[in-house]
Amino acid sequence: IYDTIKNFVTEYNTIMKEMNTKYNASSAKGYDVLTDEEKESMTDDQVKLWEDKIKDSLLRNDSTLSGIMSGMRSSLQASVEVDGKKYSLASFGIMTSTDYTEGGQLHIYGDSTDSTYSEYKDKLKSAIESDPDLVANVLSKIGQNLYSTMADKMKTSKVSSALTFYNDKQIKSDLETYQDQIDDWTDRLQDMEDDYYAQFTAMEKAMANLNAQSNYLSGLFNSGS
Numbered sequence: 640i641y642d643t644i645k646n647f648v649t650e651y652n653t654i655m656k657e658m659n660t661k662y663n664a665s666s667a668k669g670y671d672v673l674t675d676e677e678k679e680s681m682t683d684d685q686v687k688l689w690e691d692k693i694k695d696s697l698l699r700n701d702s703t704l705s706g707i708m709s710g711m712r713s714s715l716q717a718s719v720e721v722d723g724k725k726y727s728l729a730s731f732g733i734m735t736s737t738d739y740t741e742g743g744q745l746h747i748y749g750d751s752t753d754s755t756y757s758e759y760k761d762k763l764k765s766a767i768e769s770d771p772d773l774v775a776n777v778l779s780k781i782g783q784n785l786y787s788t789m790a791d792k793m794k795t796s797k798v799s800s801a802l803t804f805y806n807d808k809q810i811k812s813d814l815e816t817y818q819d820q821i822d823d824w825t826d827r828l829q830d831m832e833d834d835y836y837a838q839f840t841a842m843e844k845a846m847a848n849l850n851a852q853s854n855y856l857s858g859l860f861n862s863g864s
Contacts, residue, residue, distance in 0.1 A: 652744040659742035667696035710788040712743040719780040726777040732762030
């Protein structure tokens with residue numbers, strides 16, 4: 640039971656750390672999408688660094704991501720009732736750090752592998768040894784709250800379903816549709832560019848003919864005088 644809880648905390652901290660990194664990413668202001676001509680003047684490594692800079696900042700200050708992180712933290716910090724008593728993760732020594740830069744990561748007080756909190760009393764281990772059913776019931780209810788919160792966050796998304804938080808097939812279909820639209824507009828822009836070049840070419844020829852005629856007439860008048 641202890642190892643299962645510890646694995647959950649580890650996985651939770653991993654995803655929270657990743658989301659915080661995405662949310663607090665540095666701004667990519669000034670890093671516009673590269674044109675083909677710009678890519679040709681750069682090395683592959685330079686192009687990759689440039690594009691990674693843009694990708695890394697896509698979720699910067701994203702309101703949806705912020706809502707998900709807030710919902711997850713609130714769900715795991717809330718109390719639940721078992722046999723008429725209120726319990727929370729804190730009841731078993733599972734707490735967030737006082738270091739706000741961790742973004743709500745959890746620590747198991749007394750965990751021998753946690754360099755910061757290993758010296759604290761191990762309430763979780765004591766609770767499991769004393770009443771494992773109580774620990775299981777409390778954590779089960781907290782887990783249900785977390786799942787419900789995540790399901791609510793996904794209700795407004797067309798890529799959610801009754802069984803999963805996202806539908807990879809729908810996402811793939813959407814991406815293919817967007818790519819087709821991009822290709823279509825790229826072709827349209829190319830056609831427009833070709834039309835404009837043709838118009839400018841015709842205009843330049845007309846101007847050249849007009850200048851030639853003007854010079855010819857000017858020459859006739861000058862010779863007549």
